[in-house]
Amino acid sequence: MNYSISEAAKRMNTTPYTLRYYEKEGLLPFIDRNANGIREFKESDFEWLALIECLKGTGMPIKEIGEFISWCMEGDSTLQKRLDMFLKQKDELEKKMAELQKYLDKIDYKIWYYTTAVEAGTESIHKKNCAQIENNSTGTLAIEEIHA
DSSP states (O other): OOBOHHHHHHHTTSOHHHHHHHHHTTSOTTOEEOTTSOEEBOTTHHHHHHHHHHHHHTTOOHHHHHHHHHHHHHOGGGHHHHHHHHHHHHHHHHHHHHHHHHHHHHHHHHHHHHHHHHHHTOSGGGHHHHHHHHHOTTTHHHHHHHHO
């Protein structure tokens, strides 16, 4: 079964404009066109589109995604390049996740802080800890140590 660009966009929860942009950037060399020049998406194309969306979601630049697609089209001679690209992207994601975990830890602390203050009806229950934090030059680190 073939899908129009509108049908493909709807299925991928994106817009036809986005799919046209991907094609313009060289990310869709596998998309067929009919005799009238209209794009026809096949079932197998959706795996590619999902991978493009995944890579985009990890923060990979469109140019690098295009390189990856080109390597795929070249065949087995680029297997190592593709593996290296995924290993690099995984490493970058793990670093970003670690950074986000620090932010989440801070948010969790603030939720605890304000939950206990709301339950007590006052923020003064934290005055001792706040004084320690203000007198400590390490700031945020002191918060984590006090309330970890």
